[in-house]
Amino acid sequence: xxxxxxxxxxxxxxxxxxxxxxxxxxxxxxxxxxxxxxxxxxxxxxxxxxxxxxxxxxxxxxxxxxxxxxxxxxxxxxxxxxxxxxxxxxxxxxxxxxxxxxxxxxxxxxxxxxxxxxxxxxxxxxxxxxxxxxxxxxxxxxxxxxxxxxxxxxxxxxxxxxxxxxxxxxxxxxxxxxxxxxxxxxxxxxxxxxxxxxxxxxxxxxxxxxxxxxxxxxxxxxxxxxxxxxxxxxxxxxxxxxxxxxxxxxxxxxxxxxxxxxxxx
Amino acid sequence: xxxxxxxxxxxxxxxxxxxxxxxxxxxxxxxxxxxxxxxxxxxxxxxxxxxxxxxxxxxxxxxxxxxxxxxxxxxxxxxxxxxxxxxxxxxxxxxxxxxxxxxxxxxxxxxxxxxxxxxxxxxxxxxxxxxxxxxxxxxxxxxxxxxxxxxxxxxxxxxxxxxxxxxxxxxxxxxxxxxxxxxxxxxxxxxxxxxxxxxxxxxxxxxxxxxxxxxxxxxxxxxxxxxxxxxxxxxxxxxxxxxxxxxxxxxxxxxxxxxxxxxxxxxxxxx
Numbered sequence: 001x002x003x004x005x006x007x008x009x010x011x012x013x014x015x016x017x018x019x020x021x022x023x024x025x026x027x028x029x030x031x032x033x034x035x036x037x038x039x040x041x042x043x044x045x046x047x048x049x050x051x052x053x054x055x056x057x058x059x060x061x062x063x064x065x066x067x068x069x070x071x072x073x074x075x076x077x078x079x080x081x082x083x084x085x086x087x088x089x090x091x092x093x094x095x096x097x098x099x100x101x102x103x104x105x106x107x108x109x110x111x112x113x114x115x116x117x118x119x120x121x122x123x124x125x126x127x128x129x130x131x132x133x134x135x136x137x138x139x140x141x142x143x144x145x146x147x148x149x150x151x152x153x154x155x156x157x158x159x160x161x162x163x164x165x166x167x168x169x170x171x172x173x174x175x176x177x178x179x180x181x182x183x184x185x186x187x188x189x190x191x192x193x194x195x196x197x198x199x200x201x202x203x204x205x206x207x208x209x210x211x212x213x214x215x216x217x218x219x220x221x222x223x224x225x226x227x228x229x230x231x232x233x234x235x236x237x238x239x240x241x242x243x244x245x246x247x248x249x250x251x252x253x254x255x256x257x258x259x260x261x262x263x264x265x
Numbered sequence: 266x267x268x269x270x271x272x273x274x275x276x277x278x279x280x281x282x283x284x285x286x287x288x289x290x291x292x293x294x295x296x297x298x299x300x301x302x303x304x305x306x307x308x309x310x311x312x313x314x315x316x317x318x319x320x321x322x323x324x325x326x327x328x329x330x331x332x333x334x335x336x337x338x339x340x341x342x343x344x345x346x347x348x349x350x351x352x353x354x355x356x357x358x359x360x361x362x363x364x365x366x367x368x369x370x371x372x373x374x375x376x377x378x379x380x381x382x383x384x385x386x387x388x389x390x391x392x393x394x395x396x397x398x399x400x401x402x403x404x405x406x407x408x409x410x411x412x413x414x415x416x417x418x419x420x421x422x423x424x425x426x427x428x429x430x431x432x433x434x435x436x437x438x439x440x441x442x443x444x445x446x447x448x449x450x451x452x453x454x455x456x457x458x459x460x461x462x463x464x465x466x467x468x469x470x471x472x473x474x475x476x477x478x479x480x481x482x483x484x485x486x487x488x489x490x491x492x493x494x495x496x497x498x499x500x501x502x503x504x505x506x507x508x509x510x511x512x513x514x515x516x517x518x519x520x521x522x523x524x525x526x527x528x529x530x531x532x533x534x535x536x
Contacts, residue, residue: 052435073441082430087454087531096450097440107446137531157440 002063002074002160002193003028004049009058011044016225018044022058024212024231031187031194033208035201040214041229042197046165049195050075062160073101076159078167083150084138090149091134094121097157121156128152128182144175148182155186162187164196168203180207205249209238312501320501336490341513344475344487347403351410352471356464358411359418363460364452366419367426369444377423384416389477396482406478413474414467421463425456458529465521468514476510 004026011019019041026032036042047053049060051070060067062074077083084093098117100107109117125131128148138146147167154162168176168183184207187194198204204211215232235248274282298311312320325337332339365372366380388409395412399405429452437447479488487510494502526533 050435050439071435071438073439075439077436077439079432079436082432083436085433085436085451085455087529096437100437100440100442100446100450104443105445107442107450139531154439159439 004161004193004195005061005064007059007061009048009060010056011041011048011053011228012056017228019048019214019230020228021230024234026193026195026210028193029191031184031196031207031209033196033198033204033211034214035198035204035211036213036215036229038199040216042199042214043165045214046163046195046197049161049163050077073157074160075163076154076157076161077163077165078147078150078154080166080169083167084146084153086138089135089137090125090130090141091118091121093138093149094125094153094156097153101157121152124152124156125149127186142175144171144179147171147179151179151183151186155190159192161193161195164194164198166198167196169198169200176203183207201249201253205237205245205252209236211235211237211252309498309500312504316501317505320499321505324502337509340485340487340490341509343485344479345513347406347479347486348410348471348475350403351407351475352414352464352467354407355411355415355418355467356460358415359422359460359463360453360456363419363422364426364448364456366423367429368448368452373423380416380419380423383412384420386412388413388474392478392481401482406475406483409474409478410471413470417470418460418463418467422456422460425459426452429455458525458532461521461525465518468517468521472510472514 006022006024006026009019009022010017022045034042034045044053048055049067051067051072054069067075071077085096088096095109095114095117096107098120099109102113102117103109122131122134125134128151130145130148130152133141133145138149141149150167164183168179171179180203183194196204196207211233212231212235213233214229216227216229217232218227220226233252235252237245237248240248294311295314298313301308301311302313321337325335328334329336362372362376362380366376367373391412392405392409395405395408399408433451434447437451442450475486476488476491479486480492483489487506491503491506
């Protein structure tokens with residue numbers, strides 16, 4: 001259960017501004033979804049959250065403490081691809097987080113510690129429906145199974161925040177809805193803070209308790225890189241019924257009034 | 266009409282067709298050899314298989330009068346020892362420097378252009394320097410193999426490490442892994458099959474440098490022998506020796522391939 005504060009964050013690459021004036025909080029236990037078209041800085045923001053890149057101005061805090069300058073164990077991640085390690089079996093993939101944390105030097109556990117790590121991993125893999133393929137390699141799994149493994153692997157590290165980077169974007173619809181249900185169940189269970197980036201609006205509305213969007217408020221036709229994207233929409237979905245959710249999704253879609261578009265006209 | 270690119274064939278026929286060129290060369294040799302021997306029974310250029318066999322068995326099964334060694338096996342042993350040392354040290358160097366260059370920006374900044382420059386120096390051009398610096402013994406031969414093979418292996422491995430999906434390295438860091446843990450649990454295990462592949466491609470160059478070194482300064486070894494008997498135009502020894510060298514190289518390649526498949530089932534794993 002952790003709160004993320006984004007305080008006046010800017011990201012610039014040379015003279016091009018990608019993100020500007022980002023100021024918002026993600027509450028503890030929230031399932032926050034960031035949507036938006038490609039090129040609106042979604043991925044850049046996630047990279048900042050993960051410390052994959054330095055922030056140009058401002059700061060990001062988790063529970064009041066600035067995030068470290070490199071990726072760390074408090075922020076777990078599931079990428080769209082390359083989230084699991086191809087050279088490890090399903091079980092060893094899931095055990096890796098415990099191997100690394102408990103065996104500081106070589107990252108490999110033995111004896112009783114290994115047995116307890118194996119037990120925890122097996123239990124979690126059972127929960128995500130991979131109990132029957134413990135000794136398979138990732139290449140032998142379907143895309144949906146690989147993503148379930150990636151989720152299990154991230155959760156076993158007990159991160160303060162779970163980040164999802166288009167994690168379900170490459171899956172076919174039935175697999176996707178299955179994994180959505182699983183994700184919601186795990187989120188409620190563990191009471192964790194989840195931040196998800198997706199281009200799929202329906203996905204955002206069916207999973208999130210809050211949907212936000214980045215867009216450009218200011219635009220200079222002569223210098224496209226002069227201004228960056230910032231938070232333009234923010235909808236709270238907590239406690240809404242299915243019907244209300246459908247309505248907010250419909251009104252979101254209708255309202256193309258992303259301010260940038262208005263300005264451009 | 267079916268396009269020739271779409272004409273598939275059964276595995277049995279494919280195997281027979283694969284043997285065809287070998288058979289053709291053998292037959293061509295036998296015919297040419299017969300013609301020459303018919304004109305001059307003492308011809309040394311294309312000896313008959315019988316002559317080659319008797320020369321080879323002389324070397325393989327009769328102890329040498331001067332040293333008491335079985336020359337073929339003694340030569341094979343010395344050559345393989347040099348090869349194993351040269352290639353083994355190259356692999357160790359490749360693991361250390363390849364991973365460092367591929368993974369650590371500071372190491373890449375220091376080492377990349379240097380390794381690239383070293384790999385452009387023809388190792389054979391360095392052979393005189395090696396003989397002067399390390400003497401005519403084993404050391405200079407092994408160093409020549411290392412100079413020929415290690416830069417390639419290092420660059421190949423560094424490139425493979427760089428090509429690893431960055432996501433995997435980030436993921437490992439979100440698990441709290443240190444650089445050393447990332448190397449031993451993620452990078453090295455994923456790179457070992459690549460390294461064995463690189464090693465397979467280095468078998469040819471390694472033999473080349475070994476034979477060159479043995480030809481110039483040695484007292485035993487397969488390369489030494491064929492260059493020694495060249496003085497007597499002893500094709501009946503040279504040809505079987507070359508075939509034996511090719512067989513050894515083939516077995517090394519096969520061994521590495523089998524080893525790789527055994528040790529790293531995940532590289533071939535699929536549904």
